Amino acid sequence: MQTAMPTMPANPSPRSNWSGNYRYHATEFFAPRTIDELQQMVAAATHCKALGSRHSFQGIADTPGAQISLEHLREMHLDPDARQVTVEAGVTYGELAPWLHQRGFALHNLASLPHISVAGACATATHGSGLRNGNLATAVSAIEIVTADGQLRHFSRHNNADFPGSVVALGALGIVVRLTLEVQPTYEIAQTVYENLPFAALESHLVEIFSAAYSVSLFTDWQQPRGTQLWLKRKVGALAMPTPAPTFHGATLAASDRHPLPEHDPIHCTQQGNAPGPWHERLPHFRMDFTPSSGAELQSEYFVPLEDAYRAIRAIEPLSVRIAPLLFVSEFRTIAADDLWMSPCYRRPCFAIHFTWKPDWPAVQKLLPAIETALAPFGALPHWGKLFTMQPEQFLPHYPRLKDFRELTRHCDPAGKFRNGVLDRYLFAST
Numbered sequence: 001m002q003t004a005m006p007t008m009p010a011n012p013s014p015r016s017n018w019s020g021n022y023r024y025h026a027t028e029f030f031a032p033r034t035i036d037e038l039q040q041m042v043a044a045a046t047h048c049k050a051l052g053s054r055h056s057f058q059g060i061a062d063t064p065g066a067q068i069s070l071e072h073l074r075e076m077h078l079d080p081d082a083r084q085v086t087v088e089a090g091v092t093y094g095e096l097a098p099w100l101h102q103r104g105f106a107l108h109n110l111a112s113l114p115h116i117s118v119a120g121a122c123a124t125a126t127h128g129s130g131l132r133n134g135n136l137a138t139a140v141s142a143i144e145i146v147t148a149d150g151q152l153r154h155f156s157r158h159n160n161a162d163f164p165g166s167v168v169a170l171g172a173l174g175i176v177v178r179l180t181l182e183v184q185p186t187y188e189i190a191q192t193v194y195e196n197l198p199f200a201a202l203e204s205h206l207v208e209i210f211s212a213a214y215s216v217s218l219f220t221d222w223q224q225p226r227g228t229q230l231w232l233k234r235k236v237g238a239l240a241m242p243t244p245a246p247t248f249h250g251a252t253l254a255a256s257d258r259h260p261l262p263e264h265d266p267i268h269c270t271q272q273g274n275a276p277g278p279w280h281e282r283l284p285h286f287r288m289d290f291t292p293s294s295g296a297e298l299q300s301e302y303f304v305p306l307e308d309a310y311r312a313i314r315a316i317e318p319l320s321v322r323i324a325p326l327l328f329v330s331e332f333r334t335i336a337a338d339d340l341w342m343s344p345c346y347r348r349p350c351f352a353i354h355f356t357w358k359p360d361w362p363a364v365q366k367l368l369p370a371i372e373t374a375l376a377p378f379g380a381l382p383h384w385g386k387l388f389t390m391q392p393e394q395f396l397p398h399y400p401r402l403k404d405f406r407e408l409t410r411h412c413d414p415a416g417k418f419r420n421g422v423l424d425r426y427l428f429a430s431t
């Protein structure tokens with residue numbers, strides 16, 4: 001077993017989220033230095049909530065009481081024989097991934113950026129892409145949570161029937177202090193970008209295109225019926241890497257590195273050009289030491305069943321004249337089905353349609369209902385960490401284990417200590 005305690009950046013009481021579009025209402029901010037200290041804080045609090053790296057775009061990490069950051073809890077333990085790593089909840093993927101790689105191990109996937117905390121990402125079902133890749137929470141095999149009474153509870157995939165409700169839990173069960181993740185031998189990825197893939201190619205070849213690599217992302221600006229950039233992240237095997245073909249389903253191989261936002265410098269992005277590199281330096285789109293995405297932005301994302309992907313894209317297209325002026329970029333990704341109760345991919349492989357918006361919430365807020373209406377026939381579910389305007393009754397019926405999740409929440413938090421406006425409105429509205 002190997003252990004590390006990386007150095008810890010100071011984090012003064014944060015009043016806003018990463019994007020600056022949401023100001024927290026929390027009256028206090030604590031960063032306990034030990035789990036004992038955390039347990040005492042939670043037991044004494046009337047209202048509190050875990051705060052991760054603040055990358056969610058609304059009040060899901062907010063509370064009328066104390067926000068609790070686990071930034072001082074950053075230990076990592078690798079068990080190479082069991083192929084598991086246990087991380088404390090202050091650890092980010094940007095810290096974990098290179099640490100694992102140096103020791104010969106890897107995670108199955110990463111999100112578009114490495115800056116987010118493992119605990120916060122898993123709590124909202126954060127995902128990368130790949131037809132066979134579940135969201136990041138699917139790597140979790142055990143989790144330890146300080147519940148409302150200050151007690152430390154263990155949930156394990158192997159011996160706890162409530163485990164599938166404990167991982168994508170939106171901070172509702174308590175404060176996660178440790179997560180154990182399945183790891184695999186480290187691997188390399190080579191990233192290639194193609195430009196201008198006609199949407200028409202998706203009509204009969206969507207699954208073929210999205211299975212052309214280990215992880216595939218298709219970007220669009222909705223200005224024409226085509227994907228502006230197709231990012232293929234291929235796993236490098238024992239055989240020599242094939243030279244990418246000059247064209248792919250009507251798209252053309254990019255002549256140089258690209259940023260998904262054409263006006264941004266690709267230096268912020270992970271290396272392309274089919275150059276093999278460690279998994280954690282290719283799977284995210286953005287490099288740890290640079291600004292991810294645009295910075296001043298808003299995000300929304302909707303999950304539809306994979307089988308409806310093409311129809312869902314076409315359903316949105318008539319709105320493209322309204323979407324394009326407010327948009328930085330859209331991205332399509334795929335996520336494998338899982339068994340986590342509050343995951344949008346619970347028992348259904350998903351196609352995720354993402355929007356990175358310019359920071360104009362009044363205009364975006366007016367547009368979202370039209371997108372949500374267009375996607376309603378497909379049972380679209382919103383990303384828990386992003387912006388949406390759907391009413392709870394529109395999407396909660398698509399969570400078949402909601403009742404079980406509510407029961408588990410009541411068991412861990414009988415007085416609603418970890419509830420906030422988002423949970424009250426979207427999870428407990430009709431109870």
Ligand SMILES: Cc1cc2nc3c(=O)[nH]c(=O)nc-3n(C[C@H](O)[C@H](O)[C@H](O)COP(=O)(O)OP(=O)(O)OC[C@H]3O[C@@H](n4cnc5c(N)ncnc54)[C@H](O)[C@@H]3O)c2cc1C
Binds near residue numbers: 053061121170
């Ligand atoms: C630039 C950018 C790019 C993004 N890219 C992607 C992407 O590729 N894929 C994707 O799916 N999402 C993406 N997101 C969304 C992001 O991954 C989620 O919002 C995620 O939850 C952020 O994690 P966090 O640590 O910042 O959590 P926070 O925003 O701080 O909190 C989110 C939730 O997690 C809970 N939480 C945090 N820590 C704990 C803990 N210790 N115990 C219990 N609950 C906890 C909070 O209470 C809250 O409910 C992106 C966001 C940004 C800003």
